[in-house]
Amino acid sequence: MSTALSQPRLISLAAGFTDQVTLPVEETRAIMEELLGSAKSGSVTLQYGTTLGDPILRELTASRLQLLDGNTALSSIATAERMIITNGSQQLLYMVTEALCDPGDIVLVEDPSYFVYLGILQSHGVRTKGVRMQPDGLDLAHLEELLTTLQREKQLHRLKLLYLVSYYQNPTGLTTSFEKKIGALKLLRRFERAAGHTLYLLEDAAYRELRFRGEDVKSALAIKGNHDFGSSNLLQQLLARALGSDLYERHLAVLRNRYAQKAKVTRKALQQHFPPSVRWREPEGGLYFWPRLPHPLTSGTRSRFFHEALRKEVLYVPGELCYADDRDRRKPNNEMRLSFGAASEGNLRAGIERLGQVLQKLLR
Amino acid sequence: MSTALSQPRLISLAAGFTDQVTLPVEETRAIMEELLGSAKSGSVTLQYGTTLGDPILRELTASRLQLLDGNTALSSIATAERMIITNGSQQLLYMVTEALCDPGDIVLVEDPSYFVYLGILQSHGVRTKGVRMQPDGLDLAHLEELLTTLQREKQLHRLKLLYLVSYYQNPTGLTTSFEKKIGALKLLRRFERAAGHTLYLLEDAAYRELRFRGEDVKSALAIKGNHDFGSSNLLQQLLARALGSDLYERHLAVLRNRYAQKAKVTRKALQQHFPPSVRWREPEGGLYFWPRLPHPLTSGTRSRFFHEALRKEVLYVPGELCYADDRDRRKPNNEMRLSFGAASEGNLRAGIERLGQVLQKLLR
Numbered sequence: 001m002s003t004a005l006s007q008p009r010l011i012s013l014a015a016g017f018t019d020q021v022t023l024p025v026e027e028t029r030a031i032m033e034e035l036l037g038s039a040k041s042g043s044v045t046l047q048y049g050t051t052l053g054d055p056i057l058r059e060l061t062a063s064r065l066q067l068l069d070g071n072t073a074l075s076s077i078a079t080a081e082r083m084i085i086t087n088g089s090q091q092l093l094y095m096v097t098e099a100l101c102d103p104g105d106i107v108l109v110e111d112p113s114y115f116v117y118l119g120i121l122q123s124h125g126v127r128t129k130g131v132r133m134q135p136d137g138l139d140l141a142h143l144e145e146l147l148t149t150l151q152r153e154k155q156l157h158r159l160k161l162l163y164l165v166s167y168y169q170n171p172t173g174l175t176t177s178f179e180k181k182i183g184a185l186k187l188l189r190r191f192e193r194a195a196g197h198t199l200y201l202l203e204d205a206a207y208r209e210l211r212f213r214g215e216d217v218k219s220a221l222a223i224k225g226n227h228d229f230g231s232s233n234l235l236q237q238l239l240a241r242a243l244g245s246d247l248y249e250r251h252l253a254v255l256r257n258r259y260a261q262k263a264k265v266t267r268k269a270l271q272q273h274f275p276p277s278v279r280w281r282e283p284e285g286g287l288y289f290w291p292r293l294p295h296p297l298t299s300g301t302r303s304r305f306f307h308e309a310l311r312k313e314v315l316y317v318p319g320e321l322c323y324a325d326d327r328d329r330r331k332p333n334n335e336m337r338l339s340f341g342a343a344s345e346g347n348l349r350a351g352i353e354r355l356g357q358v359l360q361k362l363l364r
Numbered sequence: 365m366s367t368a369l370s371q372p373r374l375i376s377l378a379a380g381f382t383d384q385v386t387l388p389v390e391e392t393r394a395i396m397e398e399l400l401g402s403a404k405s406g407s408v409t410l411q412y413g414t415t416l417g418d419p420i421l422r423e424l425t426a427s428r429l430q431l432l433d434g435n436t437a438l439s440s441i442a443t444a445e446r447m448i449i450t451n452g453s454q455q456l457l458y459m460v461t462e463a464l465c466d467p468g469d470i471v472l473v474e475d476p477s478y479f480v481y482l483g484i485l486q487s488h489g490v491r492t493k494g495v496r497m498q499p500d501g502l503d504l505a506h507l508e509e510l511l512t513t514l515q516r517e518k519q520l521h522r523l524k525l526l527y528l529v530s531y532y533q534n535p536t537g538l539t540t541s542f543e544k545k546i547g548a549l550k551l552l553r554r555f556e557r558a559a560g561h562t563l564y565l566l567e568d569a570a571y572r573e574l575r576f577r578g579e580d581v582k583s584a585l586a587i588k589g590n591h592d593f594g595s596s597n598l599l600q601q602l603l604a605r606a607l608g609s610d611l612y613e614r615h616l617a618v619l620r621n622r623y624a625q626k627a628k629v630t631r632k633a634l635q636q637h638f639p640p641s642v643r644w645r646e647p648e649g650g651l652y653f654w655p656r657l658p659h660p661l662t663s664g665t666r667s668r669f670f671h672e673a674l675r676k677e678v679l680y681v682p683g684e685l686c687y688a689d690d691r692d693r694r695k696p697n698n699e700m701r702l703s704f705g706a707a708s709e710g711n712l713r714a715g716i717e718r719l720g721q722v723l724q725k726l727l728r
Contacts, residue, residue, distance in 0.1 A: 028406070042390075
């Protein structure tokens with residue numbers, strides 16, 4: 001894999017990086033100029049901040065959540081006091097896991113789920129069980145079945161949380177409906193007495209604002225100290241200025257247009273080059289397509305498809321990496337995550353065309 | 365404590381913050397202008413970096429270590445491949461502890477030591493034992509005694525590392541000599557067979573370059589992945605530019621001059637206002653003085669001295685917070701850490717004068 005990545009001509013549809021051309025260079029420069037333009041604001045910007053995060057950024061984050069979910073419902077929940085600014089989402093995921101989970105505990109994840117979080121869970125010795133996905137998100141009947149089984153096997157006391165990437169999910173691009181979030185929360189509540197403790201719903205809304213089609217979905221809504229002395233104050237001041245002006249909204253519009261266009265390029269290339277036996281769904285936001293190969297093709301790192309794709313210098317994320325390591329079931333091994341985040345339109349077309357050529361050859 | 369901190373007129377000699385007037389606002393502005401001045405360098409700066417850190421910054425960090433310790437000895441050890449860029453020193457301390465220590469393990473620390481690291485160790489369920497300090501650092505005879513006792517009590521297999529803040533130590537301002545570092549390493553090697561594993565020396569050289577008197581001391585010289593996707597690329601690019609030009613060296617000169625001046629102001633104020641029965645030592649670098657009160661005065665958060673100082677709106681770090689939580693011995697409770705980092709010269713004088721008034725009153 002690292003050999004492949006060092007090839008300069010490799011087309012990577014694997015990394016979930018953002019599109020290079022959408023990076024707000026001029027906006028960042030203008031805010032930095034403002035922050036560092038005077039000794040007074042500059043020294044506030046470069047001094048240590050607080051562990052929980054800049055108060056103004058926390059206030060603006062709370063306001064944004066209230067705006068997204070509707071002011072009235074959230075005014076007592078999405079408050080600045082309950083906001084925490086971390087060094088990326090990964091640090092928060094790490095801290096929540098560390099705070100709630102002991103080795104041998106169980107976390108329910110979507111099947112498939114965000115593979116980086118699966119790695120965090122594994123590093124904490126936490127067992128994972130996958131909840132099946134439907135087009136509108138979590139399969140609630142399967143969630144209930146898993147909870148019932150855990151209760152019967154007297155394992156419910158080890159269950160700590162359900163992790164949900166609820167918007168344009170990584171890797172599948174699927175969104176969980178608001179009704180299903182309510183249903184999942186009700187199920188968790190029902191089993192809390194048997195578990196003997198709170199069963200948390202951890203909602204990861206990373207891609208929520210990268211919606212380029214359809215309606216927004218309400219969030220379910222729902223820790224930091226020894227890791228560091230807080231996230232870089234410089235970066236927080238930068239973000240607070242962007243959120244406090246119209247720069248954030250304007251940049252979101254740029255992102256949505258750009259990713260909508262690249263999703264369209266990806267869809268057209270898939271329609272043109274992939275055989276109809278390969279099934280996929282068009283995402284309404286986010287960065288990913290999640291095609292499924294027909295039997296008997298597989299997509300894992302040891303599969304012929306993966307190797308032929310690499311020979312043609314195209315990289316994707318094998319779907320099996322995104323599934324819970326559950327001894328009770330076999331992981332699907334015929335899916336792939338294609339990211340249209342970082343690749344250029346030309347590379348999206350060329351990469352999918354090459355993958356299509358490999359598919360035609362292997363299906364012959 | 366938090367009540368005290370919210371008092372606007374409070375003079376804090378507690379926080380180890382840096383001096384507001386030394387923050388390199390104009391230098392940072394100039395580098396940001398350069399980094400964000402073109403779409404090309406700007407988009408590299410704002411894109412994700414790598415988990416281990418920016419290759420150029422790692423290279424420059426290795427070169428700096430080689431320069432400080434002498435090229436020849438370190439050329440094979442202080443290499444870019446062995447460098448890791450973290451979100452502050454605290455993240456590295458956290459990761460090293462997590463990688464090496466299990467609950468119930470033992471870590472040897474200086475007595476007293478950096479209290480934030482004591483908090484990290486406590487959060488990991490790690491027991492600490494303090495090694496006495498002498499004017500030139502660690503008391504090697506006491507280190508040997510502790511190691512011998514651990515071996516006799518069959519606890520040596522629980523010992524994982526010795527943590528050393530070797531330059532202008534936080535909180536005492538003491539520096540451990542190079543000879544003592546060699547001695548400590550030899551002792552650790554000698555007990556490794558009995559321990560059954562490597563006994564690490566973790567050298568925290570945070571204040572090394574803040575030397576304003578005397579000669580530099582060679583370092584002893586002696587881990588990142590699931591926490592985040594690496595430290596902010598923007599900040600790393602900024603640092604790499606500063607290290608790659610003469611800005612870093614020039615700013616160090618500014619810092620050293622400024623802290624030398626503030627150490628002098630602190631020394632004079634202590635000479636003028638503290639009774640001679642209060643013992644302290646003048647630091648050669650760093651940010652701290654470490655006065656010791658005469659019997660029967662104590663300095664803890666429940667002491668009369670602490671409360672009278674707060675009433676006069678002066679805050680310091682009680683020394684007992686800086687000692688290992690060792691059931692086998694009583695913590696010294698008559699010391700205090702005075703930081704001349706953030707307070708203005710006027711506040712240093714006023715704060716120490718007020719502490720002096722409390723001392724005169726309590727000793728009457």
